[in-house]
Amino acid sequence: MSDAHAARRERLREYCSASGADAALITRAANVRYLTGCPPCGAALLLTRERAVLALPEDVPPEEAVEREVDEEVTGLPVPAETDAAVAAAEAAARLRVADLAVEEHDLTVDRHRAVGRLAAPARLLDLNRAVERLRVVKDEHELADLRIAAEIADQALGELLESILVGRTERHLAMELERRMIDHGADRAAFPVSVGTGSHSGLERHQPTDRRVEEGDFLTVALGAQYRGYGISTARTFVIGAAPAAWQVELHRLVFRAQRAGREALGPGVEQHVPDDAARSILQAAGHAEHAVHPLGHGIGLEIREAPRLGPADMGKLDNRVPVTVGPGVHLPGRGGVRIEDTLVVRPPEEGGPELLTITTKELLAL
């Protein structure tokens, strides 16, 4: 893995050279991890043409420091407890006579940016323009392997939940149980707070679980994701509770299923980012649900749960090969509930069999 990190740093150095910076200061946790393997701990990376200096808070327990897999090319710079690692890295930049330092203006607050500028002086601060985020879009085989494991863990946890009794249990308890099961199966943690919505809460994208109990006849929407070695996936399914779903439930589920499939099938290298959203949204619109589907269809996913590229109606770039994305349309009818179905898939060309589905739990309307 340390070879992969070194190769990523080399690509960032090339970007910096081309954009007129002689060093970059990386502060965003996912970007530091991408370039060094160091898990989130408040570290900051200074990358010059010749050196890589990782400013590391001293109070991280030694056991965790060992797990960091930081390779030998990276010099550790211990940072006293309660000190901003970015500021320590800025001081190092001044010592190393950096002239033009590219920083992450989408991550640094105005306060921290000011402190970094003061300590890095006489270096001039530039914006790195999300260069590391752009490097992160296309995943390598190590990353795809971790994403596959993360998806398998979420599928296992969900599968086990479906075999248990659900009626009478609260959204909160179901969410906690899913989180526990993912950790039991080897997840670092839940990639985002598990969402469980039943009855009128079903079909919402970011519903925070409440004490509402699952009842006969409810729609039940579950959205979960595991994180494995830093890489997360996201999946959502909607089920119905009891033997016989109502006609409107069958119809709404079929509609969202069709929209989700259209979105998945539209994925491919070279496809414009808005095309999968168009494909899914037009189906929902034709059925009169335009105003009930307010979110973009999906987004990239990896070290952050939402990352580039976004798959929304106004997103104009083109998809690349080996980009993991979510595809998750939903319809929520206020007061009644709704359906969400989401997968994580990897964009692949037709000659490789098209999009690779990572989250394989059935999308049929199970009656539980």
Place this chain on the structure above:
Amino acid sequence: MSDAHAARRERLREYCSASGADAALITRAANVRYLTGCPPCGAALLLTRERAVLALPEDVPPEEAVEREVDEEVTGLPVPAETDAAVAAAEAAARLRVADLAVEEHDLTVDRHRAVGRLAAPARLLDLNRAVERLRVVKDEHELADLRIAAEIADQALGELLESILVGRTERHLAMELERRMIDHGADRAAFPVSVGTGSHSGLERHQPTDRRVEEGDFLTVALGAQYRGYGISTARTFVIGAAPAAWQVELHRLVFRAQRAGREALGPGVEQHVPDDAARSILQAAGHAEHAVHPLGHGIGLEIREAPRLGPADMGKLDNRVPVTVGPGVHLPGRGGVRIEDTLVVRPPEEGGPELLTITTKELLAL
């Protein structure tokens, strides 16, 4: 409660007038909540002399919007999904002809600050200088009542855990069980990730639970906090597993207990912030553990788990009455383990009986 929020907004208006701003844009979630009651949801508050405009993302589920207790004086400004509420509030500032707009430079990234400046033009941006954080330091009776309940919840969860079998269980499982118990007892959520460290992991301040199992003879450090209506507390205890603690364990626990008590007893209105840290640290130093105690003794706590004032060796301000703080010294011996003991207390004058202890679980060295 809406009266309390209105009174807080009035105090902020007074600050703005005195500092030459005719409006403030509040983006930090805890500050928006403090001034409106609106839980974290990406909202932003524009406060002018006459008006309070709350820019609210449209995709927040209606059930949660109802829970917000936002009072009538506040005008809601719906913000389309995926749009930055701060930018929408900045546009509103331009429409309301704001000339000098104070923003939270410690919260806005450089990117967002630039976008806010562009949309608020011709308004000039100033820094609010953490004015809301300063208003938040001294708590009112509503806030103290919520903190007391949060502490009671954490104490209940911890008490139940101590009655169960611990040997053979993993740090991760114990942490998840504590979180579940806090939620069962009415917490919104855990105020921070529960930390459970056993054996060589004990005594660390921010240990992330692992698959290590509790063994006979281990020190076991548990750090947890409940959040109730947005208000969090923090507490830590260290126990020993098995019938007979070793002599070094008894001695180290007694030492940290003495240091923690000295820190607690030094709290009082008018006391300089470094004094409680001095009191605790000098005891640890006299016992030869200076280098094993790297953290400040404690910090303020409330809507954020770490807020002003900080109780570190170099902190020079004075404590006020009715300020909740943590007092939590620890000693960690690398490879062996250690002891941490932390309480949340409210600063009170001697005539009211001195510091009010919120987290009342015993601090004795229980052998479990």
